[in-house]
Amino acid sequence: MIYRAHFVLPITRDPIESGEVLVRDGKIQAIGLDLAASLPDEPVEDLGHAVILPGLINVHTHLDYTIMRNMVENQPFFPWIRRLTELGGRLDYEDWLASARLGALQLIRSGVTCIGDSTFSGAVVEAAKEAGLCGTIYLETFGSDPSAEYEQQVEALAERVHELNSNAGDRVSVGVSPHSVYTSSEKLLRLVIDLVTDEGLPVALHVAETQEEIAFIKSAEGLIADYYKTFNFDLKARGKTPVEYLHELGLPSSKTVAAHCVHVTEADLDILAEEQVRVAHCPKSNAKLGVGTAPLTEIVQRGIITGIGTDSAASDDNLDMFEEMRFAVLAQRAVKENVEAMNAQRVLELATMGGAAVLGLDLEIGSLEPGKQADMIAVDLSSPSVFPSTDPYSALVYGCSASDVLMTMIDGEIVYRAGKYSRVDSGEIKRQAALSATKLY
Ligand SMILES: [Zn+2]
Incomplete structure (x- = not known):
């Protein structure tokens, strides 16, 4: 044709x-x-x-959080994420699946063909496969207690990744996400790093998203530290930024997608560039949560492999990559007071070829060229x-x-x-999602 x-x-x-x-x-x-x-x-x-x-490539999202849209509004980041976690406790696998199906529906409706998605429930694998999406889905793990052992948890994680991978179909592969440095203890991070290094698995995590995260890692202070101190956790001040800390732990950089990178230093940017860490830029989510905006101009100028992501509907609402691209350009121009800080062509490259490179798929997708998918x-x-x-x-x-x-x-x-959707029943998906969302009210 x-x-x-x-x-x-x-x-x-x-x-x-x-x-x-x-x-x-x-x-x-x-x-x-x-x-x-x-x-x-x-x-x-x-x-x-x-x-x-x-097709547009949404390199950082959580489709199983789609029914969480508008559930927690006008909250600072850490209370917001804690409230989301509490609400998530009310959902079972079928609810997460209903939610992920709604997210997948919106993505294919909005011109997204490929995703980088982090999911704790794992339901996104099933939803993406049904909708026909391609991409990498990272199975999340959490564990912030510095004294806890996580061997069994990581063994179970590895088994689940294998199981999901074998059922994921041709278009989807499954990796691992140790959610962030403030929700994963050093022990857990080290075990996950061993696992992904041994098995060559792709990794994604949230990095330098908020000032609170920086304060927690650097000095064991601030809102996040105060919360963990109520559990008597023995917290360590690392004296480092999250990027430096992960680099020191030996995260296999070129397989890693670092989402956000809002609060990064010059030294962090050096590490991201030299180690070929992939960056997922999510400007609307960062703005809605009032945490700042990443220095996209500088990230791109340094040649860091970068794509655009919406993050979940809990902080992005409509998962519209056109709006995300628009916001990426306008936020850089507004903050830098410089019309040359970013432009439409460059951001569209990030949302296509950039995203493909972030997910290691740039030989197969990301541009219209003979031989590509x-x-x-x-x-x-x-x-x-x-x-x-x-x-x-x-x-x-x-x-x-x-x-x-x-x-x-x-x-x-x-x-x-x-x-019209060729594979899925949009009416049924919305009906099921609405039903599951009632558990959140
Ligand atoms: Zn995220």
Whole structure:
């Protein structure tokens, strides 16, 4: 099938006006102008005043938290995350699955084809597989008691990862997430690092998200430390930043996705660059929780491999990658008082090729190039909010929203098209999610 649109945006080369993409057997076979002329028997689908581009890659989210949207509002970060954890205690696996299915539905509806997701319930593996999403799903583990032993917990984690991996299908792989340095003790972190090093598993964790996290690791002070002191935990002041601390523990950097990196020093940026740590930038979540915004300009200038993530609906609400890209540009420009701090083309590269590199999938996805997996989307440019559009980068980043997505294709399969989902029943998903959400009220 040849897909034609007003613009084709390959990302790795200039936009093509009235461009075409030939898709066969789940792969992009060719891209350019007038492909139909030399292939008279090939069917052509003209998407009209739209742009065809690679699927968006949401490198940091928690789809099983989707029904937590609007559940905890206007709280500082640490009380917020504690309240979410308490609410989560009311849900069983079927509830987490209902929630993850709702998140997956929103992602394919909004042009996301690939995810980096951290899940404690593990339900995201099942939901992503059903929806047809590709990506890496990191099974979370927690344990903040410095004196506790975690050998059995990490053995069970390894078993669960193997089990989930064997049922994950071709498009999804399963890694590990020791949630953060403030929810994982040094012992737990060391055991997880041994596991992922031995097995070559991908890792994700939250890093330098808040000033409270910095104070906790550096000086064993602040809100987080005060909370743990109520359990008589023997806390250590590390005298280091979270990035330095993880580096010292020997986290296998090039397999690691560090989400947030809001409060990072020059020395931290050196480590992230030299060790090829992957960074997930989640500016809307950081802003909503009032924790700051990461120095994206500097992160990108240093050549650090970076993608864009929404984080969960509990802090991002709509999981709209268009809004996330827009916010990423505008926040840098606002904070830096500099129009050159970030731009639409660069952020779209981060949300596609950047995300693919973060997840180690840049040879397979992230751009429209012959031989790559046909993960592509079509976005309508005819709505009054973006029409007429002479620059597809600006139109997509400054004007478009999730609702402008016309089609989402993953591995050559159309999973969403004009309000219809090929694999899932959206009405049933919403019904089940609403039912599970009643446990949170
Ligand atoms: Zn997160």
